[in-house]
Amino acid sequence: MKVEVNQKDFYQAINIVRKAVSTKTTLPILSGILLKTEGQRLRLVGTDLEMGIEAFVEAEIIEEGEVVLPAIYFANIIKELPNEKVDLEISKDNNTAFIKCGYSKFNINGSPADEFPSLPKVKSGKSFKIKEGRLKEIFGQVEFAISKDESKPFLNGGLLLFEEDKIKLVATDTYRLAYREDSIEELDIEGDAIVPSNTISEIAKLLNDSEDLVEVVLTENQILFNFAGITMVSRLIEGQFPNYKQVIPKNSKTKVEVDRMELLRATKRAALLARQDADIIKINLKEDRLVITANAPEVGQAYEEVSISLLGQETEIAFNANYLVDCLKAMKDETVNVELSGSLAPGVIKRDSDDYVYVIMPVRSA
Known part of the structure; x- marks a missing residue:
């Protein structure tokens, strides 16, 4: 096999398929990437037998062929080459890959492509x-x-x-x-x-x-x-x-509307000390404010206050700070709704609509 391919496009395709390359395997071939010429493109495949990814890159095919190259070394080499034309040639005798780009030259040992497992064909469904x-x-x-x-x-x-x-x-x-x-x-x-x-x-x-x-x-x-x-x-x-x-609560005793980013920032700051206490933060809802506290006996305390619109009963609850942060980071809304039914009942974070619902279990705190 002998091909010429743009370095930037080549690395992009390699980086895509390497996400499926096995890092822990008893089959050495699975730690490699399959390269195969197809028309005027180079086909790349990575798989760990559970998941497989296939990508293509435009190339000048001088001589057809196929080979499996070790993913880590191959990817790192192509990544560090200048953004120029890459010449890749595979020896028919021993599957050695010769890589040339500008004044850089490498050769790495490959494996026969016929040992590489085929991606499953999804014919219909x-x-x-x-x-x-x-x-x-x-x-x-x-x-x-x-x-x-x-x-x-x-x-x-x-x-x-x-x-x-x-x-x-x-x-x-x-x-x-x-x-x-x-x-x-x-x-x-x-x-x-x-x-x-x-x-x-x-x-x-x-x-x-x-x-x-x-x-x-x-x-x-x-x-x-x-x-x-x-x-x-x-x-x-x-x-x-x-x-x-069955897990998503049907009703709530307390409903709160709060600015998502303000709640996220306050939670992340309180979480800095919550790490010393199993990541637990306490949330107290009173009138027009939401108060977050965290206690680290050997370090100190954290106090955060966020303005809210409250409907229903005042209440307090304790959550794992990381679980709350995960949800707030993933949402894109300006405001979110928090629904609670006491300190021992699951809390719910949602949009105005019900197309996104996040249920978080409370934790007991002293």
């Missing part, structure tokens, strides 16, 4: 299209609530549902729950699937805030995303996701 920016927002407002407890694999992903003309995504780690929905015109599919945390996280990073469309295809055990010349395929998680509707 339920499909729909959604704008990149909207899907990015949906994933970004839910992913942080996905559980990392591997003893409950059905919680290690987000529940993706399709009901009538709505797409919904739910995640929970049992300490909090995030729910987001959005309408899609002419959505004619129904059902649900549990999408792995890593897939949601990586696809959210790759998506742009654009109006361009993403094609999403669902089969019985796989999900595919196709957009901007990138294809990601991932397995789905088996299991029964818990009934999230």
